[in-house]
Amino acid sequence: MRDRPDEGFGGSDSVPFEPLGGSDAGAISDAQLLEHVRAVVAPVAKDVSAVIEDPRALQMARDLADVFADHPTIAGMTKAEALQALGHRGPVDHAMFESRFDHFVRMGLIRSYLPKKNQKRYVLDPAGLVGLLVFERIGARGGVDEMLYLLDRTGRIVQSGEADRATVVAHLRRCRQLLSVYAAQLARMVEAASIRELVDEQRHHDPRRAEAEVHKLNQLVTRHYPADHELNDLAFRLLETELHYRTQVLAAVNRVLDQGGASLDFSVLLPEQYITAALDATFDELAQVGERLVVDPPMPWTDPGSLLEAIDEYRPRHRVRIRPPAPASVGESDPIGRLQRRHREDHQRRRLAAESHLQTADTVELTGVLRALGWPQAAEQLTALLSLSADPTQPFSVELGLMLLVDSEAPVTYLHSVTLRRATPDDDGLLQEVVAAPAGSGDRGLAGDR
Amino acid sequence: MIALISNPAALLAMVRACGGVTMTKTDERTLRLAANAAELAGRVLVDCTIRSDGAPSRGVNLGWAAQTTPSPEDALTYKVRVLPPLARLTWACCLGLAWPDRTADPYPGSAFTRSSVIDTAADLGASAIWVKSALVNDLRPAGLICEARESGQSVLRLGPAAAAMPDSFVQAIRRFHERLPRPESMEP
Numbered sequence: 001m002r003d004r005p006d007e008g009f010g011g012s013d014s015v016p017f018e019p020l021g022g023s024d025a026g027a028i029s030d031a032q033l034l035e036h037v038r039a040v041v042a043p044v045a046k047d048v049s050a051v052i053e054d055p056r057a058l059q060m061a062r063d064l065a066d067v068f069a070d071h072p073t074i075a076g077m078t079k080a081e082a083l084q085a086l087g088h089r090g091p092v093d094h095a096m097f098e099s100r101f102d103h104f105v106r107m108g109l110i111r112s113y114l115p116k117k118n119q120k121r122y123v124l125d126p127a128g129l130v131g132l133l134v135f136e137r138i139g140a141r142g143g144v145d146e147m148l149y150l151l152d153r154t155g156r157i158v159q160s161g162e163a164d165r166a167t168v169v170a171h172l173r174r175c176r177q178l179l180s181v182y183a184a185q186l187a188r189m190v191e192a193a194s195i196r197e198l199v200d201e202q203r204h205h206d207p208r209r210a211e212a213e214v215h216k217l218n219q220l221v222t223r224h225y226p227a228d229h230e231l232n233d234l235a236f237r238l239l240e241t242e243l244h245y246r247t248q249v250l251a252a253v254n255r256v257l258d259q260g261g262a263s264l265d266f267s268v269l270l271p272e273q274y275i276t277a278a279l280d281a282t283f284d285e286l287a288q289v290g291e292r293l294v295v296d297p298p299m300p301w302t303d304p305g306s307l308l309e310a311i312d313e314y315r316p317r318h319r320v321r322i323r324p325p326a327p328a329s330v331g332e333s334d335p336i337g338r339l340q341r342r343h344r345e346d347h348q349r350r351r352l353a354a355e356s357h358l359q360t361a362d363t364v365e366l367t368g369v370l371r372a373l374g375w376p377q378a379a380e381q382l383t384a385l386l387s388l389s390a391d392p393t394q395p396f397s398v399e400l401g402l403m404l405l406v407d408s409e410a411p412v413t414y415l416h417s418v419t420l421r422r423a424t425p426d427d428d429g430l431l432q433e434v435v436a437a438p439a440g441s442g443d444r445g446l447a448g449d450r
Numbered sequence: 451m452i453a454l455i456s457n458p459a460a461l462l463a464m465v466r467a468c469g470g471v472t473m474t475k476t477d478e479r480t481l482r483l484a485a486n487a488a489e490l491a492g493r494v495l496v497d498c499t500i501r502s503d504g505a506p507s508r509g510v511n512l513g514w515a516a517q518t519t520p521s522p523e524d525a526l527t528y529k530v531r532v533l534p535p536l537a538r539l540t541w542a543c544c545l546g547l548a549w550p551d552r553t554a555d556p557y558p559g560s561a562f563t564r565s566s567v568i569d570t571a572a573d574l575g576a577s578a579i580w581v582k583s584a585l586v587n588d589l590r591p592a593g594l595i596c597e598a599r600e601s602g603q604s605v606l607r608l609g610p611a612a613a614a615m616p617d618s619f620v621q622a623i624r625r626f627h628e629r630l631p632r633p634e635s636m637e638p
Contacts, residue, residue: 295467296466296467296469297467297469297591298530298531299469299531299592299593299611300530300531300532300533300537300588300592300594301522301523301530301531301532302533302538302541302594302615302619303521303523303619304619304622304623304626305523306523306532306533306538307538307541307542307545307623308626308629309535309538310535310536310538310539310541310542311539311542311626311629311630311631313535313539314539314571314574314575314576314631315574315575
């Protein structure tokens with residue numbers, strides 16, 4: 001298997017640079033990154049607590065830098081605007097924001113827009129943003145990029161002749177020291193580190209690129225300083241150190257392949273490397289991978305707890321149906337019965353009203369009473385009396401006089417005389433009207449005309 | 451003639467891959483070596499009945515030793531495949547039907563019919579079509595149940611995976627044995 005072609009570094013003029021967050025290849029957690037950064041800042045740290053330990057603080061720095069960098073205006077942002085912009089990106093820990101914002105202002109990562117007192121607008125210091133990027137890169141790749149960059153830069157200053165001899169000596173020594181330190185670290189990890197740590201570490205290294213850079217630098221020194229034995233000696237010792245470094249990188253790779261391959265640990269290689277192998281490797285090479293593999297189907301884990309959950313989830317069905325409770329006072333339960341009840345109540349009310357008019361008498365003159373009721377109560381009362389009179393089961397009859405009584409000023413302008421009579425049942429059980437002369441009038445009774 | 455498996459590692463690999471291997475595929479010596487190797491890894495080889503094409507034969511499956519049974523459901527250190535709820539209910543019905551006596555061992559248990567599983571699950575509100583699907587697509591491929599032919603009838607029995615059920619699981623299920631779904635006629 002081989003790495004993807006685009007995993008190598010660019011040309012000698014380009015500086016390898018990881019974007020924020022890094023790529024998946026060799027990605028490490030923020031806690032690991034902070035551990036690397038702790039070693040990086042150790043030369044200038046005041047005490048052991050110089051670097052924060054909470055990865056959330058690092059994420060807050062990243063988010064704040066993004067917010068300030070993405071802000072379209074050049075006048076900066078207020079603290080509230082920064083908080084609001086952070087809120088658009090996701091949930092914000094307000095206590096963390098307050099503490100880190102004030103800390104960044106004190107440290108100069110975030111500066112006041114104008115150097116005045118009580119300035120409320122802030123801008124991001126470019127050096128702080130670059131520092132964040134550097135920490136991301138060094139933290140993620142362990143500084144290997146810087147070593148390659150130094151080799152490349154040393155070669156360029158030798159080639160251009162822009163630096164004096166002392167600078168070239170210093171650069172050559174620094175290159176050798178870096179290679180030597182990395183070789184020692186790899187040797188230590190090959191001996192003592194876990195396979196996972198070794199896998200992560202060896203991914204950062206590119207021995208082919210280091211070899212090419214060192215050989216190119218050696219040729220340049222030989223060509224530009226043919227008579228300077230000290231420089232040639234330094235360049236040669238650099239070659240020796242690079243050889244030692246390359247040996248340790250290969251030892252790390254061998255241990256990873258031996259141990260990882262023997263344990264069939266598929267996480268030794270990156271998913272992209274498997275894809276590359278699937279696309280580019282031959283059938284025989286791919287067959288070798290599966291030669292010693294046993295694939296078994298993932299058997300379900302039937303623990304008693306999950307079994308009990310399933311039993312609890314399904315309850316026995318209710319075989320006896322229970323009528324749901326009737327809704328409270330919604331709609332009419334028996335509209336016909338209600339109409340009949342209202343009809344009976346109306347009838348009872350009319351009968352009682354007639355009895356009230358008659359009192360104990362058999363006949364009563366109601367013309368004056370109706371007139372006094374006014375309109376429309378007089379019409380309603382007369383209708384009720386006529387309805388009662390029309391009912392053969394009721395012992396009442398109403399007589400209307402022929403004479404029309406007209407009074408344009410009264411509430412009831414037109415009215416016939418009205419007489420209510422009580423009827424008594426005959427021998428056949430039929431009601432017989434009580435015939436009596438209308439009180440105080442010569443009007444003819446209407447008995448028999450109903 | 452099919453060659454016997456004489457490599458203990460290959461035998462263990464086959465047991466894992468197939469969910470149980472009949473004794474006819476290996477010899478006693480290889481089986482003993484495989485059992486020793488499994489024991490070193492915290493596993494045990496358990497006896498079970500393998501039914502290929504309905505014909506029963508003695509076989510072995512890989513189970514967990516009592517002291518090394520993992521509990522990923524509690525530790526959550528790695529993900530395990532868990533059956534969907536209805537398949538778990540169907541498995542509970544199968545256990546309830548095959549294991550009427552709590553004092554006995556669940557395996558090999560009694561034979562039961564597919565219709566009895568469907569009826570028992572239906573009483574709990576489970577759809578018949580989903581129960582059938584769980585039997586065919588979940589429980590049988592997992593080796594929890596297998597089909598057998600007894601007295602000319604097609605019946606179901608607990609499979610090799612049930613034989614490999616850890617002892618701690620059996621003890622735990624015994625504690626709620628009366629809650630395993632089963633018809634009223636089988637209620638203890």
